[in-house]
Amino acid sequence: MLYRNPERTLDSEFFWQGIDRGEFLIQRCDSCGQDRHPPSPQCAHCHSTAWKAVSYPTTATVYSFTVVHSPALSGMPTPFVVVLLEWPTGIRFLTDLPEVQPSEVSVGMLVSLRFVEVEEGVTLPIGFLDDDMVVA
Amino acid sequence: MTKSSAVAGIGASVFSKDSAKSELALAIDAIEAALDDAGMSRAEIDGMVTFTLDETDEIDLVRAMGLGDLTFFSRTPHGGGGSCATIQQAILAVECGAAHTVMCYRSINGRSGKRLGSANRISRSAGGGKAAWYRPFGITTPAQKVAVIAQRYAYESGATTEDFGRVSVLARKHAAVNPDAIFFERPITLEDHQESRWIAEPIRLLDCCLETDAAVAIIVTSSERARDARHSPVIVTAAAQGSAPYEETMSSYYRPVITGMPSMGVVGRQLWKRSGLTPADIQVVNLYDHFTPFVLIQLEELGFCARGEAPDFVRDGSLELSGSLPFNTNGGQLGEAYVHGMNGISEAVRQVRGTSVNQVPAVEHALVTAATGVPTSGLILGRDR
Numbered sequence: 001m002l003y004r005n006p007e008r009t010l011d012s013e014f015f016w017q018g019i020d021r022g023e024f025l026i027q028r029c030d031s032c033g034q035d036r037h038p039p040s041p042q043c044a045h046c047h048s049t050a051w052k053a054v055s056y057p058t059t060a061t062v063y064s065f066t067v068v069h070s071p072a073l074s075g076m077p078t079p080f081v082v083v084l085l086e087w088p089t090g091i092r093f094l095t096d097l098p099e100v101q102p103s104e105v106s107v108g109m110l111v112s113l114r115f116v117e118v119e120e121g122v123t124l125p126i127g128f129l130d131d132d133m134v135v136a
Numbered sequence: 137m138t139k140s141s142a143v144a145g146i147g148a149s150v151f152s153k154d155s156a157k158s159e160l161a162l163a164i165d166a167i168e169a170a171l172d173d174a175g176m177s178r179a180e181i182d183g184m185v186t187f188t189l190d191e192t193d194e195i196d197l198v199r200a201m202g203l204g205d206l207t208f209f210s211r212t213p214h215g216g217g218g219s220c221a222t223i224q225q226a227i228l229a230v231e232c233g234a235a236h237t238v239m240c241y242r243s244i245n246g247r248s249g250k251r252l253g254s255a256n257r258i259s260r261s262a263g264g265g266k267a268a269w270y271r272p273f274g275i276t277t278p279a280q281k282v283a284v285i286a287q288r289y290a291y292e293s294g295a296t297t298e299d300f301g302r303v304s305v306l307a308r309k310h311a312a313v314n315p316d317a318i319f320f321e322r323p324i325t326l327e328d329h330q331e332s333r334w335i336a337e338p339i340r341l342l343d344c345c346l347e348t349d350a351a352v353a354i355i356v357t358s359s360e361r362a363r364d365a366r367h368s369p370v371i372v373t374a375a376a377q378g379s380a381p382y383e384e385t386m387s388s389y390y391r392p393v394i395t396g397m398p399s400m401g402v403v404g405r406q407l408w409k410r411s412g413l414t415p416a417d418i419q420v421v422n423l424y425d426h427f428t429p430f431v432l433i434q435l436e437e438l439g440f441c442a443r444g445e446a447p448d449f450v451r452d453g454s455l456e457l458s459g460s461l462p463f464n465t466n467g468g469q470l471g472e473a474y475v476h477g478m479n480g481i482s483e484a485v486r487q488v489r490g491t492s493v494n495q496v497p498a499v500e501h502a503l504v505t506a507a508t509g510v511p512t513s514g515l516i517l518g519r520d521r
Binding site: 002004005006007008010011012016037038044061063064065066067068069070071076079080082084092093094095098102107118122124126 | 230254263265267268269270271272273275276277280283284285287288291333334335336337338339382387388390392394
């Protein structure tokens with residue numbers, strides 16, 4: 001509970017509400033159209049504070065990754081894979097790949113997000129390989 | 137900045153893994169040692185600078201040590217990124233007259249007390265909702281955060297775990313002859329590095345700095361006053377802080393390019409401009425070495441080698457005592473002690489004085505950096521002329 005429940009703020013509440021509904025939402029500036037993440041009240045490019053949340057595709061490519069060996073966290077047996085995903089718009093998002101072996105991960109591979117209730121009442125966008133290879 | 141301020145004294149506590157002392161007591165050890173090194177009286181101290189993270193209050197030191205009035209007290213933020221910034225705060229105070237003699241210090245039971253490398257510490261300190269973008273997915277420690285950037289650096293530059301390991305081997309080689317170092321007489325080989333366990337790939341245990349119980353104190357005063365101190369003054373030739381856009385605390389994953397270190401770039405450009413020097417004018421460096429991949433990126437960001445060429449630069453022996461840019465001659469934080477960068481400043485002072493255990497010949501200028509992956513700071517120290 002301590003680790004997996006994301007702290008929601010007034011700026012990020014829309015994102016987590018989207019996750020709860022099964023939507024991956026990213027902020028888009030109403031003025032210049034630039035997308036941004038993590039959420040922020042103002043567009044760093046044109047300085048507008050007007051924005052909308054747009055629904056993003058849930059498939060992206062691995063920009064970087066790590067395999068975490070230590071220290072172990074409750075509920076996340078080590079080693080486990082964490083990836084930094086990138087969309088063509090430049091948006092990046094970090095998530096874990098619970099069903100992927102460390103030897104399977106590489107920069108440039110495709111990952112799909114699914115909305116997983118990792119703990120009671122805590123839903124997160126978690127990464128899976130595109131071909132749905134699931135380790136039993 | 138007019139190069140009219142200098143380091144007059146340096147001091148440290150014993151470096152250990154279990155000090156059995158309060159951080160206040162450790163700080164006192166370091167400050168007494170610095171006063172003795174400078175040959176100065178505690179009555180001269182009228183300024184104090186430490187880290188926002190430091191838990192030893194200035195006023196507690198004043199009471200405990202029988203100090204007098206303080207006219208300047210300030211703290212520097214962002215953990216180890218604030219180390220060189222303490223010296224900058226001090227010279228700004230000295231040069232504008234807010235204080236005459238400033239004690240910069242850091243005291244930390246970093247091993248027996250709160251360990252900065254642990255998940256608990258990070259989860260408590262990560263505020264403002266930013267931790268929501270990594271902690272729920274299993275990233276909780278500095279090593280894990282840095283690993284994501286190191287992996288991308290390896291992908292872009294071709295750097296290998298052996299390239300990271302060479303940094304560690306060199307630091308331990310230098311620590312091995314430093315009696316004050318935690319790893320005195322304990323050098324490692326590249327094979328030892330390769331056999332050390334993964335922490336977060338591509339970072340192994342021996343890519344990570346120590347955790348240490350330690351305090352360091354550094355006295356900054358006017359160059360004029362420092363000329364009457366016990367040692368020759370070590371002039372603060374240039375000092376700078378830097379924070380570039382898109383900075384996050386060790387997880388700057390959202391920049392167009394994540395394999396640079398733009399905040400260190402902000403520091404470097406100021407250091408070169410203010411000093412009028414270039415990388416070729418630096419005889420020795422003390423680069424912040426909490427994680428070895430970030431030493432490689434620093435070398436590139438500061439202009440000591442081109443982008444992507446740090447692995448070759450290190451493999452060619454450039455950072456050896458016999459090389460073009462001797463590195464972390466005290467053993468750094470991989471080998472001597474983890475004092476949030478303050479011991480690197482002390483070693484640069486020794487190099488300019490000519491008193492290091494791994495002394496580099498004819499040092500005119502030494503460059504020191506503060507922590508990377510966070511808003512940071514840096515110094516160029518030089519001989520008095």
